[in-house]
Amino acid sequence: MVSSRLYNIIKSPLVTEKTNTIAQANNVVTVAVASDATKPEIKQAFEKILGVKVKAVNTINYQGKVKRTGQRLGRRQDWKKAYVTLMPGQTVDFVGSQAE
Numbered sequence: 001m002v003s004s005r006l007y008n009i010i011k012s013p014l015v016t017e018k019t020n021t022i023a024q025a026n027n028v029v030t031v032a033v034a035s036d037a038t039k040p041e042i043k044q045a046f047e048k049i050l051g052v053k054v055k056a057v058n059t060i061n062y063q064g065k066v067k068r069t070g071q072r073l074g075r076r077q078d079w080k081k082a083y084v085t086l087m088p089g090q091t092v093d094f095v096g097s098q099a100e
Helices: 003-009 017-026 039-050
Strands: 010-013 028-033 054-062 066-069 072-075 079-086
Touching (some): 010 039, 039 079
């Protein structure tokens, strides 16, 4: 796979109470990914870019909601979420905070 494609697959980490609970209990990282990304592509992106071993990848497609602005109707974009289960002992730190 072309390495430039790998950098476009992972869009952003999703940090919520639910994702933090899942991450602590099951060693799972939750990220927003490209809508056309496949599970093998997501796994390859994590392993090559972030340098971690991936156990499994589960994905969910979300349909954009219809919203009203004044008299006009608009539609939010469709997007995809991935739950990436890491091998035991592997961690990913998207924040990169360091204790001083």
